[in-house]
Amino acid sequence: MPFLALDADTISWHKGSYSHLLLPPDKSKLAYLLTPLKQNDIMNIYVMDLKTKKEFLVDSGDAYIQGWSDDGLRLFYVKCKPGDYSQCQQWQASDFFSETIKKSPLSYPYSSGDKLTQYTEVGDTAIFRRNHYRGLSQLFALYAYDKKTAEEIRITSPNITGTGDYLLTTLSNPERIIFERHNTGQAEIYMANLDGSSMKLLTTNNYRSWAATYDEPSNSLIWYNRANSTIESFSFDSMTRAHAIKAPVKDANYAYPLNKESLLISTDLHDLDASVFDLKTQEMSYIATANKHENSAVALANGDVYFADTYYDKREHWLKTNNQYIPISDRVGTDNIIVSANENSTRLLSFNKHTHQLSLLDATDFKTIKQWQIPGRIVLAKIRKNRIAVIYADATTLQNQLMLLNTDNTETVISTIDTPLAIAWRNDHQLIVHAKHTQFLELDSQTNRYHELPMPDKLTAIKPSIVTMASNEQTLFIATSADIYSAALEELMEVNTLIKMKPSNYILHLNAQNEKLAISFVTANNQNSIELYTEKRPCN
Structure with missing residues (x-):
């Protein structure tokens, strides 16, 4: 197996817990939650410019990150009234590197009874993840919402023997979604159109990847296997899995390969x-x-x-x-x-x-x-x-x-x-x-x-x-x-x-x-x- 020797650089450290790391498809920025020590009711949403390593505070409170737009210009998140998760509002933020970050509420009707833990917009289509599929609180499916017609459709149908579907990333030209399906004892990675059609199984793992990116030079999907410390990839040219690369890093909570030579992680908080x-x-x-x-x-x-x-x-x-x-x-x-x-x-x-x-x-x-x-x-x-x-x-x-x-x-x-x-x-x-x-x-x-x-x-x-x-x-x-x-x-x-x-x-x-x-x-x-x-x- 090819071996990659890596140097580590700590690019953010505050007294607290980092979670919900999220890269846009172009990998130019990083969004994350920071919960300060002794303030478990406060979540700070940050965006970092990965070129300059400068951090920008987007919002604070009872909040969590949902996703990026496909062009990486807007960040979507939910903010609730303190201690009251029945009173929540979806927001989008943009212009992160200007003097004033632009924030505005989303018009999509947010239902506080469900957990919309992921949300992205690809053109005029919103893709999101919602629980209560088949009446099960732990089972998540993916849905599409047409912003022009206000029509909502369910686009995936997971099995009941797991937690369902988890959006990994989106592709452009042509527009596709990549998602991971959790079943008992395994996780499957699929590609599909925005309406859920032409769904294709790419590969199956006995572990969860949770995060994946698209690597344009090799035209492949890449993710990190934290159990074996390897960078894994699937080639869209050959439509086969490529050779793994051994790349040891610290034990990670989130792990994103930026390409096949670098990794962005939050160290393990478990x-x-x-x-x-x-x-x-x-x-x-x-x-x-x-x-x-x-x-x-x-x-x-x-x-x-x-x-x-x-x-x-x-x-x-x-x-x-x-x-x-x-x-x-x-x-x-x-x-x-x-x-x-x-x-x-x-x-x-x-x-x-x-x-x-x-x-x-x-x-x-x-x-x-x-x-x-x-x-x-x-x-x-x-x-x-x-x-x-x-x-x-x-x-x-x-x-x-x-x-x-x-x-x-x-x-x-x-x-x-x-x-x-x-x-x-x-x-x-x-x-x-x-x-x-x-x-x-x-x-x-x-x-x-x-x-x-x-x-x-x-x-x-x-x-x-x-x-x-x-x-x-x-x-x-x-x-x-x-x-x-x-x-x-x-x-x-x-x-x-x-x-x-x-x-x-x-x-x-x-x-x-x-x-x-x-x-x-x-x-x-x-x-x-x-x-x-x-x-x-x-x-x-």
Whole structure:
């Protein structure tokens, strides 16, 4: 793989959090939000001239950036009354480098009940992103609005197994939109006309790009893979994916390739954290440390906690015991990921992210007891007594599949459940499955038969937002990104709110062992900066 050595230059640093970086198609300017420290209710919208590196304050308040016009002359944003998101107005700003920035309200009818998180204008057509597609609050589709006729049409139809469509950039001559579609386990990049016609799949990734630009010299779409530190591209000449370029930079929140030799990033403002909730005392204890990124937490016996220190492709393993942090990477292996423990914390499940090998480990010395080869990328796995349930993304179709294993023999069973998303054991043989198309299912691991479970309205209502599930011997735990709910496993009829996470904490994973609930989550809005990376030049 070609390797690009880069030099970094910090082009903006204030005491606060940079977010929502956005380049216009011509890449001459950069818009971004800056939230000052200790002023979380104030968002400052800036535009920077990337030639001079001068910054211009556009507006402040409860505001967020929506997009650029296709010519890069106007910036669109929404501003709301402080603390009242039912009172919002869309604005456009221009003449950024003059003495007075010109600002005016948009005439497009903004509906405060929806989230118009993206908006651009290409000639007389407005393209925007709105949620509530198919009645799901987390599912976004793209729409077009003809400014001359005031006609609005939906131009994309995403699947319900993700968050939908996200506008990456626009092309001119001819006019096109490029967008990313998020599905379970993958992200697809499409090109289409402004009315959604002639839609063409360009490429598929197992990660989100979130940002892409058009590179005119190579006539290609370029984006950055933050997990592998590579500049990726798709050639419009050959209509094929080009070779990746290794280009290491700091861990990034937003990453835009300006071309194939330079990158513009905001340094990462996220941190991975973990905590343990005691179900008896209702107390939360945090295992976070200043220099670690805690993930995949598992509450073990005697108050010990396992966690991984994870940051992109870097991983170390730790055991927290008696307020001491003991490194165990040499025993677990840096390529392995521990995902769950059995009901009495004597056995652990881990998998190798490269070989897709699932391992059963002894929780005392972390030695391997048994291994299985899984035919795809493992999403999650749960163990109960001698039964293991594994959700994996099939290597060929990339669709989620559910596999059942038995630790006492070589039995392997593939369920016919369509696209399982989360699982939790109900008892020693029955598994609760949150699947794509249906309500919750109960799968018998002995017969491989399943049926739909009757569920209370509250659980049905949060189903589209469920991130993960877990269970101990008495209780099912269901997590959205911000809340954890509980229901008695025996009847599953009364659903209670157990935990509300702190603002800026977003749940990733749960593990339940006995009376402990281990919660892995991401914390956002830490202090960061904007950096420009350019190719190293030899010294004269």
